[in-house]
Amino acid sequence: MKPILFALPGNERLAQRLAQELDWELGSATIRRFPDGESYVRLLSEVQGREVIFAGSLDRPDEKFMTLYIAASLAREQGARRIGLVAPYLAYMRQDSAFNKGEGQTSVQFGKLLSSFIDWIVTVDPHLHRHHDLAECYSIPTRIVRAAPAIADWLKQNIQRPLIIGPDAESEQWAGEVARLAGAPCIVLEKIRRGDRDVSVSVPDTDKWRDHTPVLVDDIASTARTMMSAASHILNAGLAKPVCIAVHAVFADNAYAELRDMGVGEIVSCNTITHASNRIDLLPALAPAVAAMIN
Numbered sequence: 001m002k003p004i005l006f007a008l009p010g011n012e013r014l015a016q017r018l019a020q021e022l023d024w025e026l027g028s029a030t031i032r033r034f035p036d037g038e039s040y041v042r043l044l045s046e047v048q049g050r051e052v053i054f055a056g057s058l059d060r061p062d063e064k065f066m067t068l069y070i071a072a073s074l075a076r077e078q079g080a081r082r083i084g085l086v087a088p089y090l091a092y093m094r095q096d097s098a099f100n101k102g103e104g105q106t107s108v109q110f111g112k113l114l115s116s117f118i119d120w121i122v123t124v125d126p127h128l129h130r131h132h133d134l135a136e137c138y139s140i141p142t143r144i145v146r147a148a149p150a151i152a153d154w155l156k157q158n159i160q161r162p163l164i165i166g167p168d169a170e171s172e173q174w175a176g177e178v179a180r181l182a183g184a185p186c187i188v189l190e191k192i193r194r195g196d197r198d199v200s201v202s203v204p205d206t207d208k209w210r211d212h213t214p215v216l217v218d219d220i221a222s223t224a225r226t227m228m229s230a231a232s233h234i235l236n237a238g239l240a241k242p243v244c245i246a247v248h249a250v251f252a253d254n255a256y257a258e259l260r261d262m263g264v265g266e267i268v269s270c271n272t273i274t275h276a277s278n279r280i281d282l283l284p285a286l287a288p289a290v291a292a293m294i295n
Helices: 012-022 061-077 106-115 148-158 169-182 225-236 255-261 283-294
Strands: 004-007 029-033 039-043 051-055 082-087 120-124 142-145 162-166 186-188 190-195 198-202 213-221 243-249 267-270 278-280
Touching (some): 004 012, 012 051, 039 061, 051 061, 120 283, 142 283, 148 267, 148 278, 148 283, 169 186, 213 225, 213 255, 225 255
Parallel strands (some): 004 051, 082 120, 162 186, 162 213, 213 243, 267 278
Antiparallel strands (some): 190 198
């Protein structure tokens, strides 16, 4: 019996494309909100004895978690053989340390929670900074899809003489890999963070890069303050307008508009979170990774 894929709200295109690519069944469900904000979920497709997969990025996770939990619980109650989650963006990974007294590693707490009712997860470039492996947070099988090859291919096709720039030390792993695959030089800037929205960046000597196109590469654009600060310094240094690339286009509040209004070049993201900046398609890499969790 074929595996069956259900879309979490807002991720219908992802589920549809995965089902088509893998020749799996696309499940039918009714998912909505009661007037008081509680979640209503009804699985309309038969799941007994089947591999059940839910597809949906977990940006804005507090809005989505209960729907996922109820849907997965229903599938379990109705006899699903295993339950998987395709979450191109995996939430809470940046809360990977107790920075202040009274805090905790929310990444670990969230991992324990998901592991309690999901059997496996496929995601794209989770924020592994202080954690070195998802196994430090999750007790279930996980598989990570890397965005760097697709970003490098996009750069080769669209940007001449790129200079890959990581806006801070945390971005070095993504920027360095993109640069290696694209055959481009790479520099990493130094970030000084004073708060969620108070970030400055020091830029090294840029004279040797004036004939290159700066390309800022980071894993997550949330408030985009780090990228904005880096872009401002690059523009002030007299370099070309930077192209801004994010793996995950969270872009909270007005972050996207503020970055765009700075006068940067193109703003590009991978399609892990549906956004107007999506230019880089990761489905060709995502589909075989999902299939490997079943085979």
